[in-house]
């Protein structure tokens with residue numbers, strides 16, 4: 204789980220990695236015989252009983268720096284990714300974060316450019332609200348309306364959703380399923396873990412090869428614990 208790729212001189216939420224660090228992390232994957240792909244592609248491969256050499260890469264919020272910094276790096280390493288964007292904030296900024304710098308978000312053109320390069324476009328809701336505290340009208344708009352808008356923008360049905368803040372409950376997962384998505388990403392969904400609450404691991408600037416290796420192992424242990432085996 205990545206967010207922004209670029210300058211990290213002011214980064215209170217630790218959501219930014221530098222292009223050099225992303226390059227090193229993707230190189231690390233490659234040296235281990237692994238390749239980053241969109242989540243939709245990973246799930247399809249797993250459903251066929253394969254995909255052991257694939258890692259789903261996600262970029263949340265749709266920062267404008269994705270096209271400038273992440274895309275060239277992904278291309279260099281032959282990787283794909285899923286970009287979770289906010290169709291209610293096209294060309295806007297991350298004003299949901301009370302602290303930290305205002306970071307520009309992709310415009311419709313920027314999202315189309317990423318899609319044209321094979322990036323899977325997924326929905327992060329309309330405007331970045333916590334779905335577990337949203338009323339019914341908001342919940343429907345954030346899931347169904349965002350899917351309709353993005354499918355039109357990307358020119359293909361959008362199948363992936365990502366819960367803002369990673370917060371999910373059964374009601375939010377039901378709304379996502381009802382809106383027609385086939386999967387949804389969370390962060391650490393515990394007992395809700397499944398296709399509509401996929402766990403992810405935060406990858407940040409401090410994640411050097413040693414830390415990435417530890418995180419991979421820790422993640423496997425935690426998943427096993429969540430599955431009760």
Ligand SMILES: [Zn+2]
Nearest residue numbers: 263264367368
């Ligand atoms: Zn977000």
